[in-house]
Every structure is written in structure tokens, then in C-alpha cells.
Amino acid sequence: MELTSSVCVVTGASSGIGRRTALDLARAGARVCVVARRRAVLEEVLAEIGGSDRGHSLFVGDVADRAQVRDLAEHMSATYGRCDVLVNNAGYSDDGTFEGPDDVERLERVMAVNFYGVVYCTGELLPLILESTPSSIVNISSMAGRLGLGGNASYSASKFAINGFSESLHIDLAGRDVCVSLIEPGFIPTEGFPHPGLQKDSVMRHALGTVEDVSAAIIDAIENRKMERVVPRWYHLLQLPRVLLPRLHRWASLKMNEARSRRKDDGTEERTQESGS
Ligand SMILES: NC(=O)c1ccc[n+]([C@@H]2O[C@H](COP(=O)([O-])OP(=O)(O)OC[C@H]3O[C@@H](n4cnc5c(N)ncnc54)[C@H](OP(=O)(O)O)[C@@H]3O)[C@@H](O)[C@H]2O)c1
Numbered sequence: 001m002e003l004t005s006s007v008c009v010v011t012g013a014s015s016g017i018g019r020r021t022a023l024d025l026a027r028a029g030a031r032v033c034v035v036a037r038r039r040a041v042l043e044e045v046l047a048e049i050g051g052s053d054r055g056h057s058l059f060v061g062d063v064a065d066r067a068q069v070r071d072l073a074e075h076m077s078a079t080y081g082r083c084d085v086l087v088n089n090a091g092y093s094d095d096g097t098f099e100g101p102d103d104v105e106r107l108e109r110v111m112a113v114n115f116y117g118v119v120y121c122t123g124e125l126l127p128l129i130l131e132s133t134p135s136s137i138v139n140i141s142s143m144a145g146r147l148g149l150g151g152n153a154s155y156s157a158s159k160f161a162i163n164g165f166s167e168s169l170h171i172d173l174a175g176r177d178v179c180v181s182l183i184e185p186g187f188i189p190t191e192g193f194p195h196p197g198l199q200k201d202s203v204m205r206h207a208l209g210t211v212e213d214v215s216a217a218i219i220d221a222i223e224n225r226k227m228e229r230v231v232p233r234w235y236h237l238l239q240l241p242r243v244l245l246p247r248l249h250r251w252a253s254l255k256m257n258e259a260r261s262r263r264k265d266d267g268t269e270e271r272t273q274e275s276g277s
Contacts, residue, residue, distance in 0.1 A: 001134050001179070001222055004029035007080040009072070011063050011121060012090030014041040016190030017140065020211040021087055021218050023049055028219065031055035031080065035072060036090065037062055063090045063117030064109075066124075073124040083128040085222055088118040089140040091158075092192050098153040107154040114158035118165065133177035136222045139166045140214075143186045143230070146239050150257030170227055181221035182228045185214050186235040197263040207232075 008025050012018035013034035022034050026049035033056070034045050042058040049056050059075050061068035076083050091114040094106050118139055129135045144152055145159030163182060170180040188209045189195050198204045209232045217229040230236045241249040 001136060006030045006084035007082050008085035009033045009035060009083060010087045010089060011035045013045055014038050017211050017214045018089040019045055021215040024215045024219055026050055026056060033057045033059055033076060035059045035061060063121055064112040066120050069120040069124045076128055082132040083125050084132045085136045086121060086125050086129060087138045087218060088121050090117050093155040095151050095155060097151050110154040110158050115161040118162055129178055130176060136179045138181045138183060138218050138221055141182050141184050143184050143235055145184060147242060179225040181226055183217055184230045185209060186232060188214055
């Protein structure tokens with residue numbers, strides 16, 4: 001699919017992966033609507049990608065609020081009359097072990113932003129996306145949507161849900177010329193996912209990816225109509241033991257969890273920033 005002159009929506013575009021993707025889409029010749037809750041930061045991003053004179057726009061809203069997402073769809077319809085690409089990227093991690101009743105509400109909030117945010121944006125924009133074919137929906141999941149790691153139950157649940165939704169929708173929409181893609185980043189240092197412990201670890205820091213890598217994978221998925229991209233690519237291999245050697249996979253997961261607990265105890269790893277409320 002050609003990006004030049006296309007119209008794209010990027011949610012969670014005020015920082016990290018979304019911000020970089022908005023910039024790269026604009027450089028590729030697309031008109032981009034950047035979406036997030038912080039107006040002041042979005043205004044900076046809008047200026048960085050070329051401003052409204054170049055056909056870009058911003059929309060301040062919470063993807064977990066369906067009425068606000070309906071307003072986003074109206075904004076796209078009124079401003080552009082089309083939507084060629086939707087990048088469902090907004091999300092956050094509220095890590096911590098699932099201990100009891102209080103954690104149910106925390107899980108509901110993570111699902112509301114990470115999963116229902118994807119569902120609302122896809123649902124409300126789908127009529128316009130179907131009128132703009134060939135078009136693309138790119139859902140940003142995570143390796144946590146393939147592998148459940150310790151201390152991450154809520155986040156992992158939200159990303160597994162995105163994977164199921166995306167794989168099924170890919171089949172349903174393929175015959176209507178809408179490509180639904182799934183991007184599964186590994187560890188990428190950003191504002192909401194700083195990964196301080198990994199950055200300080202002399203071995204693990206080599207396993208970190210960059211926002212540039214993820215943005216390139218998103219653009220590759222759109223241009224070449226790819227269903228799935230893992231970033232960095234070699235993380236794909238991490239899924240093999242789960243399928244082929246499940247007992248080894250569970251043993252390694254327990255060991256990783258022990259190492260993570262030690263990093264937390266000695267203060268080299270902080271809780272992931274909570275940005276969902
Ligand atoms: N970085 C990683 O290691 C990693 C790994 C796997 C997957 N991912 C996924 O990649 C995506 C982007 O994460 P990132 O690393 O770029 O983190 P980030 O820098 O913290 O960016 C998150 C973005 O989401 C927006 N956002 C959060 N809640 C929102 C809401 N309710 N409504 C609208 N926008 C909201 C934030 O903007 P406002 O605060 O202005 O609303 C921000 O622009 C997420 O879905 C994340 O799960 C990241």
C-alpha cells in the first residue's frame with residue numbers, strides 16, 4: 001500500500017513508539033492525525049511532523065472513552081473524509097502481581113485502555129476504513145501477548161486479547177481489502193516503559209530494541225501488507241520453547257521471575273510507570 005497522500009491515525013502519539021511512528025509516516029508523505037490525552041505534548045508532535053499546513057491534525061482524547069473515540073471518527077470524517085491507516089498504539093503497563101480484589105480494578109483499567117481502546121478505535125473508524133480501501137489497521141501488541149511473564153498478569157491479559165482480536169479480524173477483513181497487522185515489540189526503552197534494570201544489565205541491554213525499529217516494522221507491515229512482525233525479529237525464537245519444550249519454558253520463566261524480583265529488591269528495577277488514569 002502507498003503511504004504518499006494517505007491519511008493515518010496514530011493513537012498514543014505523544015511519546016515513544018507512537019511519536020516516532022507519526023514522524024516516520026509524515027516523512028513518508030502521509031497526512032497524520034496524532035491522538036493522545038496530553039494536548040501540550042501533542043501540539044509539539046504536530047509541529048515536529050510539519051503542522052496543520054501540511055494536512056496533519058491532532059485529537060485530544062482517551063481511547064478508553066467510547067464517546068471520545070466517536071468524536072475522533074467524526075473528526076476524521078469531517079477533516080479528511082477518509083482513513084487509510086489506523087495505528088492502535090496507545091497503551092500502558094501496570095505491573096505488579098495479582099494479589100486480590102484491589103487488583104481486579106487495576107486489571108479492568110488496563111483492559112479498558114489497552115484492549116477496549118483498540119476495539120473502540122477499530123469499531124468507530126471501521127466504516128471510514130472500509131470506504132478507503134486498500135487500507136490497514138495496525139495493532140501494537142507485545143511479546144507479553146505471546147508469553148505470560150511473572151508480575152505482568154493484567155498487561156499480558158490485555159495483549160493476549162489484542163492478539164486474538166487481531167488474528168481473527170485479519171481473516172474477516174482480508175477479503176474486503178483491509179489488512180489487519182499485529183506488531184509485537186520486545187523491550188523498547190520509552191517514557192512509559194523505561195526498563196531501567198535491563199538498561200543497566202551488561203548482557204540484557206543488548207536485547208533492547210528501539211522506537212525506530214518498531215516504527216520501521218509498522219511501516220513495513222502497512223506497505224507490504226504483513227500480518228505479523230516481532231521487534232527485534234529474533235524475539236520470535238522465544239516462542240519456540242513454549243510450544244516445543246513447555247516444561248523448559250516454565251522453568252526459564254520462573255528463573256527470570258526470580259532475577260526480576262532480585263532487581264526490584266536491590267532497587268535496579270522500578271515499577272513501570274502507570275499512565276492509565
Ligand atoms: N516500550 C516497550 O517496551 C513496549 C513493549 C511492547 C509493547 N509496547 C506497546 O507499545 C505501545 C506504545 O508504548 P510506548 O513504549 O511507546 O510507551 P509510552 O512512551 O508511554 O507511550 C504511550 C502512549 O500512549 C498514550 N496513552 C496512554 N493511555 C492513553 C489513553 N487512555 N488514551 C489515549 N492515549 C493514551 C500516551 O499518551 P498520553 O499520556 O498523552 O495520553 C502515550 O502517547 C503500548 O501499547 C505498549 O503496550 C511497548
